Amino acid sequence: MVNPKVSRHPTICYRPIRPSDLMILQQLHADAFPIRYESEFFQNVVNARDIVSWGAVDRSRPNGHSDELIGFVTARIVQANESEIGDLLSYDSAKSDQTLVYILTLGVVDTYRNLGIASSLISEVIKYASNIPTCRALYLHVISYNIPAIHLYKKMSFKCVRRLHGFYLINGQHYDSYLFVYYINGGRSPCSPLELVTVAVSYMRRGLNSVAARLRKNEEKxxxxxxxxxxxxxxxxxxxxxxxxxxxxxxxx
Known part of the structure; x- marks a missing residue:
């Protein structure tokens, strides 16, 4: 795919991905990722079969390209008690309807990067997930060397909660992955032992400072x-x- 030229003031709009986007969506994924996705994945995306998606288009592009994808994000709803982050989420396990949104893929054409398109696509997913009363968090994986993506997720208040060693196998070589989580609708991380110790130390320090202040006050008398x-x-x-x-x-x- 030849990268399109960007006008000085592009008019970026966002819409669901449609069956007519199939070929360009496949090409965008091939350009963006070292991993090859099965044709079934793309069929599920364009036909909204168990996958939700948003595409970015530049309405200012000429020659009939104003509705052609220049960015995308795909995601899936999963059950919280069946997910890999169940131990990282504080929720009522007795409620089987608790869900999460897993962000599958995100990409923007090179010439349209640094325009806030990726952030806007993620914001669309966050809005969608926030409107699901049972959804407690969004989560995703990012390969360890993708520094721009890591900075983006941190900027958008995703929390890096785990490093997964050898998560990806690309051309016979293993790469680590970072697991990011964004809590919504009252979802939160359960208190870890370290957090409990930190809270206890904080209370003790405040107590000691209070005692010291009273002693100093008494000495002044x-x-x-x-x-x-x-x-x-x-x-x-x-x-x-x-x-x-x-x-x-x-x-x-």
Whole structure:
């Protein structure tokens, strides 16, 4: 696929992916990913069979290309209790209707990158998932060397919760994957042992600071004294500055 030229002020719009997008969708995936997807996957996307999708188009493109995809995102609804992030989600396991949205693929044509299109596509998925009362989170995988994608997900408040070693096998070589989660509709991460320790330490620190503050307040109510070894007499602290200068053999306590 030849990258289209971008007008100075492109008019980007978003719509569901349709059967007429099949060929361009296959080409965009081939250009964007080292992994090859089965034809069944694309058929499921364009026919909305168990997969939801959004496409980005540039309405300002001439010569009949104004409805041609220049970006895409695909996702699937999964059951929370059957997902790989069940241990990373605090939810009522007794409710079997709890769901998640798994983002499958995301891509933008090279010449249209850095225009906020990927962020907008992800926002479409977040809006969709947020309108599902039973949905508690979105999640996705990203290959470890895809730094721009990692920065994008962090910028959009996704949490990197796990590194999966050797998750991808590409041309006979294994690559790690990062697992990102975005919590919605009251979904949250369960408290880890480290989080519990952090909270306990925080409470203890606040308690100690409170005790120290009270002790300092009580000390201020009583006169303080300086003890001079040479004279063996007590001197009020009001004269402490002069005492230091005048009595060179004194130890002040």
């Amino acid at each position: 009583w006169p303080k004294w300086a003890k001079c070894k040479e004279s063996r007499r007590l001197v009020g602290t009001q004269g402490r500055r002069n005492l230091t200068a005048e009595c060179t053999g004194c130890e002040c306590v």
